[in-house]
Amino acid sequence: MSKFEWRKQLKELYLPKKQPTKIDVPEMKFFTLKGKGNPNSEHFKDHIEILYGLSYAIRMMPKKGITPEGYYEYTVFPLEGHWDLDEEGRKLDYLSKDHFVYKLMIRQPDFVTEDLFQYALNHVQQKKPDFNPKSVQFESITEGLCVQAMHERSYDEEPKTFQLMEEYCTQNNLKRAEKTHKEIYISDPRKTVPEKLKWMKFSL
Numbered sequence: 001m002s003k004f005e006w007r008k009q010l011k012e013l014y015l016p017k018k019q020p021t022k023i024d025v026p027e028m029k030f031f032t033l034k035g036k037g038n039p040n041s042e043h044f045k046d047h048i049e050i051l052y053g054l055s056y057a058i059r060m061m062p063k064k065g066i067t068p069e070g071y072y073e074y075t076v077f078p079l080e081g082h083w084d085l086d087e088e089g090r091k092l093d094y095l096s097k098d099h100f101v102y103k104l105m106i107r108q109p110d111f112v113t114e115d116l117f118q119y120a121l122n123h124v125q126q127k128k129p130d131f132n133p134k135s136v137q138f139e140s141i142t143e144g145l146c147v148q149a150m151h152e153r154s155y156d157e158e159p160k161t162f163q164l165m166e167e168y169c170t171q172n173n174l175k176r177a178e179k180t181h182k183e184i185y186i187s188d189p190r191k192t193v194p195e196k197l198k199w200m201k202f203s204l
Contacts, residue, residue: 004074004109014078014184018150020168025143029112030105031055031120032137036086038097047104048079050124050131055106057123058116066119070111077107084180105141114138143182147174150186 006014012023031054033047055076061068082103089099117138125131147168151161162181169176 016148016150020147020149020165024145027142029108030139032103032105032139034103036101051106053124054120057120079185080105082182
């Protein structure tokens with residue numbers, strides 16, 4: 001059996017067109033980690049490394065002589081981030097990254113269980129003694145009805161994509177449930193300069 005690759009098998013979820021589209025996002029499993037502050041900080045980078053470390057611990061289990069029930073070869077899913085502002089940030093008349101509130105997440109295959117999550121936590125803790133395992137959660141999340149669009153420019157130009165999505169909602173008689181949004185980073189943010197990042201946005 002060939003390796004499962006989300007870029008090929010799940011294009012409707014991860015590779016939309018630049019023009020906004022509507023999609024119903026099903027329930028999926030994630031490793032998640034909440035945080036606050038500027039995404040350019042070392043703290044934020046540490047959170048990303050932890051989530052990737054957990055995800056690759058599951059992916060590489062057969063290399064350690066462990067093959068979980070239902071396991072299949074797959075490409076690790078991309079990093080995602082759910083973004084909001086804290087109370088003080090909402091009161092400002094300008095956008096301050098220091099007031100960002102976020103939940104970072106990486107989707108996991110359906111075969112991943114609570115026991116495998118604990119295995120991954122132990123694996124990362126052995127490599128990072130300062131890692132607090134209680135900071136990470138294993139969750140099943142259903143996004144439901146969303147509007148999505150691909151964004152291929154720098155972060156500074158994202159208001160243009162937001163505007164396109166707002167216009168799409170108006171034209172299609174859709175009303176946003178909340179002002180938060182989610183981003184899925186198709187390009188690995190650890191290895192790609194911001195100007196060349198390819199990522200998509202969910203308006204929830």
